[in-house]
Amino acid sequence: MADSSASVARTSPPNTLPVVGKSDTKPTWCPGCGDFGVLAAIEMAVKRLQLPSHNVVVVSGIGCSSNLPHFLSSYGFHGIHGRALPVAEGIRWANHGLTVLATGGDGDGFGIGAGHFVHTMRRNVDLTYVTMDNQIYGLTTGQASPTSMMGQKTKSTPEGVIEMPIDPIALALAAGATYVARGFSGDVKHLADLVTNGIRHHGFSFVDVFSPCVPYNKINTFDFFRQRVYKLEASGHDPSNLSLAFQKALEWGDKIPIGLFYQVERPTYEDLEEVLSAGPLAQQPAGLAGHDAILDEFQ
Amino acid sequence: MSEIIVRTGGEAGDGIASLGEMLTRSFARMGLHVFGLNAYQSVIRGGHVWFQARASEVRPFSQGDGADILYCLNRETFDIHRADLRPGAIVIQDPEKFPLAPSDVPAGAKLLPVPTLAIARKYATQAILQNAAGLGAMAYLAGIPLPVLHQVITDSFGRKAGDVVTWNLGASADGYEHARQHSGANDRAVAPRGEGKLVLSGNQAIALGAAAAGVKFLAQYPMTPASSIMHWLAAHSRDLGIVVKQAEDELAAINMAIGASFGGVRSMTATSGGGFSLMVEALGMAGMTETPLVVVESQRAGPSTGLPTKTEQGDLRLMIGAGQGEFPRAILAPSHPKEAFLATIDAFRLAEEWQTPVLLASDLHLSENFATVDRDELPLHPEIPSVATATLVPGTDYHRYQYTASGVSPRSIPGQPGLQYVAGSDEHDERGHLISDVRSGVPVWVAERKKMMDKRMKKLDGLRRAAPTPLVEGSPNAEVTLVAWGSTVGAIRDAMPLLDHQGIPTKLLFVRTVYPLATEEITEILENAKRTLLVEANYSGQLGQLLRQETGVLLPNRLLKYDGEPFYPHEIVAKVREMTGHGGQ
Numbered sequence: 001m002a003d004s005s006a007s008v009a010r011t012s013p014p015n016t017l018p019v020v021g022k023s024d025t026k027p028t029w030c031p032g033c034g035d036f037g038v039l040a041a042i043e044m045a046v047k048r049l050q051l052p053s054h055n056v057v058v059v060s061g062i063g064c065s066s067n068l069p070h071f072l073s074s075y076g077f078h079g080i081h082g083r084a085l086p087v088a089e090g091i092r093w094a095n096h097g098l099t100v101l102a103t104g105g106d107g108d109g110f111g112i113g114a115g116h117f118v119h120t121m122r123r124n125v126d127l128t129y130v131t132m133d134n135q136i137y138g139l140t141t142g143q144a145s146p147t148s149m150m151g152q153k154t155k156s157t158p159e160g161v162i163e164m165p166i167d168p169i170a171l172a173l174a175a176g177a178t179y180v181a182r183g184f185s186g187d188v189k190h191l192a193d194l195v196t197n198g199i200r201h202h203g204f205s206f207v208d209v210f211s212p213c214v215p216y217n218k219i220n221t222f223d224f225f226r227q228r229v230y231k232l233e234a235s236g237h238d239p240s241n242l243s244l245a246f247q248k249a250l251e252w253g254d255k256i257p258i259g260l261f262y263q264v265e266r267p268t269y270e271d272l273e274e275v276l277s278a279g280p281l282a283q284q285p286a287g288l289a290g291h292d293a294i295l296d297e298f299q
Numbered sequence: 300m301s302e303i304i305v306r307t308g309g310e311a312g313d314g315i316a317s318l319g320e321m322l323t324r325s326f327a328r329m330g331l332h333v334f335g336l337n338a339y340q341s342v343i344r345g346g347h348v349w350f351q352a353r354a355s356e357v358r359p360f361s362q363g364d365g366a367d368i369l370y371c372l373n374r375e376t377f378d379i380h381r382a383d384l385r386p387g388a389i390v391i392q393d394p395e396k397f398p399l400a401p402s403d404v405p406a407g408a409k410l411l412p413v414p415t416l417a418i419a420r421k422y423a424t425q426a427i428l429q430n431a432a433g434l435g436a437m438a439y440l441a442g443i444p445l446p447v448l449h450q451v452i453t454d455s456f457g458r459k460a461g462d463v464v465t466w467n468l469g470a471s472a473d474g475y476e477h478a479r480q481h482s483g484a485n486d487r488a489v490a491p492r493g494e495g496k497l498v499l500s501g502n503q504a505i506a507l508g509a510a511a512a513g514v515k516f517l518a519q520y521p522m523t524p525a526s527s528i529m530h531w532l533a534a535h536s537r538d539l540g541i542v543v544k545q546a547e548d549e550l551a552a553i554n555m556a557i558g559a560s561f562g563g564v565r566s567m568t569a570t571s572g573g574g575f576s577l578m579v580e581a582l583g584m585a586g587m588t589e590t591p592l593v594v595v596e597s598q599r600a601g602p603s604t605g606l607p608t609k610t611e612q613g614d615l616r617l618m619i620g621a622g623q624g625e626f627p628r629a630i631l632a633p634s635h636p637k638e639a640f641l642a643t644i645d646a647f648r649l650a651e652e653w654q655t656p657v658l659l660a661s662d663l664h665l666s667e668n669f670a671t672v673d674r675d676e677l678p679l680h681p682e683i684p685s686v687a688t689a690t691l692v693p694g695t696d697y698h699r700y701q702y703t704a705s706g707v708s709p710r711s712i713p714g715q716p717g718l719q720y721v722a723g724s725d726e727h728d729e730r731g732h733l734i735s736d737v738r739s740g741v742p743v744w745v746a747e748r749k750k751m752m753d754k755r756m757k758k759l760d761g762l763r764r765a766a767p768t769p770l771v772e773g774s775p776n777a778e779v780t781l782v783a784w785g786s787t788v789g790a791i792r793d794a795m796p797l798l799d800h801q802g803i804p805t806k807l808l809f810v811r812t813v814y815p816l817a818t819e820e821i822t823e824i825l826e827n828a829k830r831t832l833l834v835e836a837n838y839s840g841q842l843g844q845l846l847r848q849e850t851g852v853l854l855p856n857r858l859l860k861y862d863g864e865p866f867y868p869h870e871i872v873a874k875v876r877e878m879t880g881h882g883g884q
Contacts, residue, residue, distance in 0.1 A: 017716055028736050054716040059558070062724075069721050070733060075713040076721030077561055078733075079554065080584050086518075086551040090558020090566070091713065093542050094516060098562070098713055116554075119547040275542050282563035282712065284540050286513030288679045291539065294507070295674055298497035299328065299454075 018073065020046040020053050025070045034211030034222070035065050035132050037185030042101070042130065043072070044192035049199055056099045059088040061113060063105035064139045065132035065211065082112030085120045088127050089269075095280040096270045099199060100127040107137050110146040110166045121175035121204050123269040128198045128205040132185070133168065134213035135220045142216035152219055168208045169249040169261055173242065179205035180245065180262045184229050185212070186222050187258070194260065203268050210258070225256070232259030239263045301356045303441055303489045304363050306380060307433070308349030309372030311342050314430050317455070318370075319350025320669070321434060323498050324451045325443045326354035327671045330493035334789075335669035336362035336865070341523075341607045347375055354441070354489055358671070360635060360789035364869045367487050368440050370433045373397060384408045387486060391436050391478075393429065411436065411482050418473045422466035431467040435474025442488025445475050497672050501665035501786075504636035504672070505569070505595055506531035508643030510539055511679050514593075515564035518544040518555035520574055523607050524663040525597040528569040549574035553581040553594065560590050561722060563686055563712035565647055569595035572614045573604065579621040582656050586626025586755070588722040589700065589708065591650035591657075591686070593643070598662040600863040609863025610663035612785055615841040618658050619814050627653065627706075627758040629766050630814040632660040634788035637672045639665060642811070644681045645767055651683055652765065653758045654707055660813065662836070664865040665786035687712045698729040702750060706757030726751060759815050766812040769821055774799070777806035779875050780828035782854060784810045784842050787834050790866035797872050803879055810842060822850040832878065833857045834871060 022043065029035050046056065056074035060066035062081035069076030075098075079087050088102040109117050109131045120129070136154065137143040143156035147168065151160040172180045179201040183191035191209060198205030210225045237259070238244055245262035270276050278284055288294065305322055309315050316337050323335040331354040340346040353363040365385040371377040374397040377390065381404070384390070388408040392399050393415040401410045413436045419428035431452070438448045449468055456464045499507070506528045509517070519529040533543040542559075546552035552568045560566040570578065575596045585592040598614045600606035618630050629649050633642035643659060650657040689697065689709035699720035701708040708729075711718030725735035726748055734751075738744040773795055781791045788809050795805050808824050810816070825831060825846065833843040833854040838861045843854045858874045860866060876882060 025732055052716070053719050054714060057562075057713045067733070067736075070723075073719060075719045077558070077588070078721055078723045078725065079557075079588075080580055080724050083550060083554040083581065086546065086554035087558035087561070089544075089551075090516070090518065090555035090560075091562040093544070093555075094559040094562025094564045094566070095714055115547055116551055119551070273542060274537055275540050278540060281515050281540075281542055281559075282714070284515065286515050286540075286565060288511050288539070291510075292679060294510075294535070294539075295497060295677065295679075298499050298503070298672075299324070299495060 017052045019050050020056050020072055020074045023071055023073045027071050030214055032214040034185035037188045038132050038209050038211055041188045041191035041195055045195040048196050051099055057091050059084045059102045061104045061108040063108045065105040068103045082108055085116040089125050092125055092127055095282040097280045102129045106133040106145045106147045118175045121177040124178055124203045124266055126203055126268040130207045132211035133208050134211050136213050136217040138213045138216050172206045173245055177206045178203035178264050178266050181207045181260045182258045183209045184225050184258050185209055228256040229258045232257050304353045304366050305368040305437055305441055306351045306366040307370040308376035311346050311348050312344040313372050314427055315348045315350050318430050318434055321451050322352040323669050325448050327498045328447050328495040329491035332358040332671045334359040334362055339608050360792040364867050368437055370437050389440055413477050418470050422469050428466055428470050431470035432474035435471035436478040439475045439478035440487055498669050499636040499672055500669050501636045501639045502527040503531050504640040505643045508640040512644045512647035513565045514567055516542045516559040516566040518546045518552040519569050520546050520549045520552050522571045522574045524599055524666045525569040525571050549577040553578040557585050557590050560592055567593040571597050571599050572601050583622030584724045585656040587724050589654040591654055593646045593650050593657050595659045597666040606863040610865055612836040627655045629762045630658040630660055632785040632813050634786050636670045637676050640677055648683050653762055662786050689718050691717045699731045700729045702754050705761050706754045763815040769817050770809040773806035774804035777804050778879055779830045779832050780806045780808055781832050782808045783834045784813050787836055787866055790868050793868040794871035798875055816849050818849050825852040836860050
């Protein structure tokens with residue numbers, strides 16, 4: 001056996017069970033980046049829920065926003081581009097006693113990871129997915145993203161985008177997500193409520209966040225959204241009505257809704273996977289002890 | 300007779316595989332060793348499929364050459380396989396299905412007409428029942444006692460309605476009796492000998508081995524010839540407490556498996572070359588984040604979609620090179636279901652101990668064909684150290700990627716208090732903090748990057764020592780050393796005694812771990828070999844290229860096959876005779 005018994009440790013005694021807070025790593029985002037507001041909102045949410053650091057895993061892919069797990073004191077998995085959700089699902093199924101959040105950008109979630117986005121929602125895996133949607137590729141210095149608006153000029157579309165943008169909210173509703181919300185990083189308190197309720201929600205929670213990119217998206221800026229967003233909660237929207245949720249999802253123009261579009265209770269994948277009814281997989285016995293008779297089927 | 304080869308063929312949908320499996324099980328229950336070859340095409344109905352069961356007192360490692368009994372469900376089967384009939388062979392067919400005259404049968408072989416359809420009609424309207432009559436006739440000729448066959452039939456159809464079992468028992472008894480009355484002298488039969496054996500396909504052995512090694516999670520996307528790993532584990536999911544997830548694609552499958560492993564359970568995925576090509580990026584992530592992972596790569600004939608139901612060993616270079624950059628991995632290449640079971644356990648042990656991906660290289664020939672194994676050859680309760688090795692030491696910081704002599708660092712599992720870390724696919728320091736952005740290029744972090752690469756790559760030395768060693772079998776004064784990996788070893792092991800009888804002693808160098816290679820040991824074996832013959836099921840001799848690269852030894856004599864078919868012992872015998880100046884047989 002390798003010398004994996006080397007000693008390890010940390011400063012806090014184990015019985016204090018500190019809750020999730022900031023890590024000692026400072027964000028490397030540009031000044032004014034929308035992602036700061038999202039991080040602040042997630043911090044508020046996990047603090048409000050008093051989630052202990054050791055029981056939370058934050059999973060991400062690649063992109064500016066995918067660096068987020070490093071800035072929290074929980075466990076984290078900073079994987080490859082587009083694959084945050086399958087990693088997060090694997091973690092949930094290995095140990096559904098953990099609170100699992102997935103974070104990332106619009107390119108990560110709706111471009112290279114679009115397939116996983118749809119399938120994770122139809123499974124209703126109990127995790128919270130927060131996308132920092134800036135409608136541009138920031139880390140790669142400004143190419144069109146799946147949510148860039150028609151006509152937007154970027155480095156990869158100098159004559160303007162000629163594809164319809166994905167509507168993440170409508171897509172989530174169609175794919176069967178059971179908690180569908182949209183926030184704005186310019187309204188951290190409202191966003192923190194959406195994330196808090198998303199984590200509380202029993203099932204897949206999706207929170208798409210307008211999180212402006214200062215250097216590369218000169219259209220969808222903080223001002224752009226400040227002038228347009230209004231809160232569904234204040235407009236009397238009924239989040240239990242799927243048809244109304246679709247109608248609201250399609251609103252895009254002078255008025256853009258934020259808040260909770262839709263919420264419904266449905267059994268989660270973990271509820272329906274019979275093996276998990278015996279408790280978190282990681283705590284179940286492994287191997288064939290007591291199963292020697294299994295060889296009889298090969299007679 | 301000490302060995303018999305029974306072959307049966309027809310169209311897809313005729314139930315050939317089921318016939319073959321019942322034959323194989325019957326021989327195994329007689330205490331004989333069996334190799335069962337299931338040859339099929341990528342169609343659900345029609346085409347030509349066949350099964351060959353080779354039973355013997357000594358363990359056969361391949362399907363063998365020729366046929367002693369051939370049961371033809373259609374004329375095409377007879378036309379395709381007649382050339383393989385051995386002296387004294389018997390052909391079974393139903394004249395009502397297609398005419399065949401005794402004169403059509405090659406000299407030395409006999410024809411046994413059996414009214415399979417007429418027998419079937421005695422019991423039911425389903426024509427498929429004819430198979431039971433044919434099975435009974437084959438069983439009589441092969442020496443399978445009727446009670447043995449009937450128990451196998453009862454076990455196979457046990458879950459179906461009572462009539463189905465009764466009809467099959469009746470029809471097979473009639474076929475058996477017809478053969479007894481009409482076959483005349485029969486010297487083909489084999490005799491029972493001792494305790495029954497188990498029959499496993501390579502994929503069943505892999506799935507069982509994974510369960511024994513403590514796998515708790517499998518994510519997989521269907522792809523021939525790997526799918527039956529998922530089928531077996533899914534069927535036993537509840538009983539064994541293993542979560543089996545059919546993913547939306549192979550990208551998801553491997554990422555789910557990595558997530559589950561990070562989350563604290565032994566985890567695996569399985570696929571063929573096409574799916575593995577999609578998994579390549581995530582494989583590197585498992586290496587970079589130092590997450591244990593077992594990936595089964597069951598090769599089929601490529602490139603691209605290739606021949607989905609035919610075998611090849613064309614993915615060795617892919618498996619060695621998969622992923623950008625460099626990271627430690629091991630690739631194990633068993634040749635037989637018994638070895639596949641043990642290698643799967645080894646793969647989990649290595650992945651766990653060295654915290655890195657381990658590939659199990661199978662191929663269609665190993666994955667989907669059947670062989671007998673004795674119960675005591677399958678240790679069901681191997682000891683594999685626990686996944687979590689980190690413990691809390693007050694007053695110090697936890698370094699997930701701590702520099703150690705072996706390169707292996709203490710690993711914590713989410714849920715363990717005080718041992719939080721971020722597993723990063725970016726380059727990182729001992730604590731897991733990124734050195735890919737604001738720190739990259741800064742001298743102190745330049746040095747750190749190199750140290751972290753060295754730490755990870757050091758695990759290769761450990762893997763090289765811990766992985767299954769090369770096996771050498773055969774004669775110490777061999778004229779030819781046969782060099783191979785994976786399922787190809789089977790036909791070589793069967794060819795070696797034949798060559799011995801012909802006065803040509805040979806030796807086998809079985810490279811069980813194709814990466815990292817036991818370079819020194821292999822170099823010595825190759826340098827001391829009188830002559831070598833590289834035997835591989837691919838176009839360019841990929842193992843030979845690897846051996847030349849790693850040992851400097853060129854293997855000039857090569858027997859390469861890339862027509863989708865497995866090696867037959869006679870092909871190896873012929874090549875060895877040719878290169879040793881013995882000419883044809």
